Amino acid sequence: MDVLLAHSPVLIIAIPLLGAFLTPLISRVSDKGRDVLVIATLVFVEFLVIILAVDIYLGGLHIYALGASSPLLARPEHHMAPVRIVLEVDAMSILMGFISATVSLAAAIYSVSFMRRDTGKDKFYTLLLLLTAGMMGLEFTGDMFNLFIFLEILSLSGAALASFRTGFVDALEGGFKYMFISAVASLMILFAVGIFYGQYNLLNIAALAQAIQYTTLDKIALALLIMAFIMKLAGVPLHMWAPDTYSVAPAGTTPMIYVASQACMYALFRVCFTLYGVTLNTLTIGWIVIGIGLLSMFVGVTMAVYQSDIKRLMAYHAVSQSGYMLLGVGVGLAVLSDSQALSTYGRQAMGGGIFHIINNAMYKGLLFLTAEALFYALGTRDLNKMGGIGGNMRYTCVFFMIGALAISGIPPFNGFASKLLIYESVYQFNPMLSVVAMMVSIMTLASFVKVFQSAFTGPISPHVRAVKEVPKPMLGGMGILAAIIVFFSLFPGLIMDQIVEPAVEALINQGTYMNGIMGGMS
């Protein structure tokens, strides 16, 4: 077990990568064997993430240096700076790793039934595992260049998955748009990495954080990185690709592509807090993040309530919910240099934002799966053609209600807990921000009432009378996420104290991350 734990950071990335290459081979022998392989791979990854998380919460961050005689040897002897590929996993990284592993597992279980009618499933599962590996790598990497590499893996597999159902006219368009914005974002990130390497001869995040001077070039690199990650996480006004991509991606891969966007939000926070830290003008950058958060919340929800396509509606909500996270963490960033404000409300605003990341991944993932379940059963995404199917699809209806109540911030669901923290702490920074956040929450509820009324209630339409509940594996995928939502709702204090607080500390305390690699070097 100790060996497994010691190598878990690299295994969490390598196992889905290996699984991805084995999938087409096993697929030639047996379809069932392939399904078992994919799910077993993701169960094992989830297990590794959990044991690594427990160890990190008890004993601090984990370092893994590839190619070294010992995984802990980040810097070769007689070298002043780390030159190897280094993974550095702290409480914030592992929180994101848990989200990615859980949503990937739920998506794979869900897809077993959903994809039964499709061809090319060997390619589908290969891409699904590659996307998992890309997300994990992005979240665990300790250097900027590998962050770019894993972002590329994530983007390529995400674009291929979005355009997988080529039988639908809009699938290729959705995939192309995702590919396009990913290519632009990656290019900007590579440009920023080049700026760092040119100036400091370093790529490692911890070493860069120690050396960074916040020169003119660093400011340009910061702007490039912020805008690239905002584009990837679909922050307004760079969000326009999201509804087109999320609405066409098959089955469980929509929540996965959404979680991949959240991984890019993690990268944004890592750059702002860990790479630049207090060297940057935190108030200015904090307000930029807050501004984009506000725009995302407002534009996202107003466009969502306007939609009649259930997946486009969900996609706009994904944009809107990202705004809450940017708002909470943005307030923490704005007061990072003011220790009194940080301790009074900044930490709690960040806690609310980070708690909202994990909450949102679960209930947004669940809602995307329920939308796909409706599409699977009815063959349409148009809410105008639905009605009265709550009786025929009871379990899907219950799962939808759990997700909808949670995302709308209705107590006692977990969405309320994270939103409450954001409202109260952000109010102390600027009351108007809380007012907007609450108004957005009301509109969120209104749009999910619209979906519930249109799809599940009312007299049953003649052409949906024969509709049946979706197969059990699809219910199982939704059930995993619903169970986690209920657990988080019942024990918000436990999640805050044990998972979210260490993640906030990991972001704020830049020194711990730097010392993990650089030790006592100055």
Place this chain on the structure above:
Amino acid sequence: MMASPSGCWGPVPWIIATVVSVVMACLIRTRGQKGHKRGVQGEAFLMGNKMLPEHRSHVRAHNIYWGFFQGLKRYYAQATTMHTGIVNDYIIWFLTFLSITLIVVFALELL
């Protein structure tokens, strides 16, 4: 319980309140007319108009919040026009916001 800036939050009182409300609703329901039979009370009176068939009386998604959308007609006209779906426009937005960010980052440093 979870600490919040104004005190603390726990789901247990809400769950108890929900259970009590559901029990009370069930008790009230049991006091309803036992002889009620569905469909024999006659049709609803809708301003003298003939009732539509049941499946046609359902309010469809595009009609929900019609008044809200009418009130914000100008906003929605603007917002939907901005969402062109053309990738060239995505780059214009990207470059515009990148420029604004750079100006903000550099200009505020000078103040």
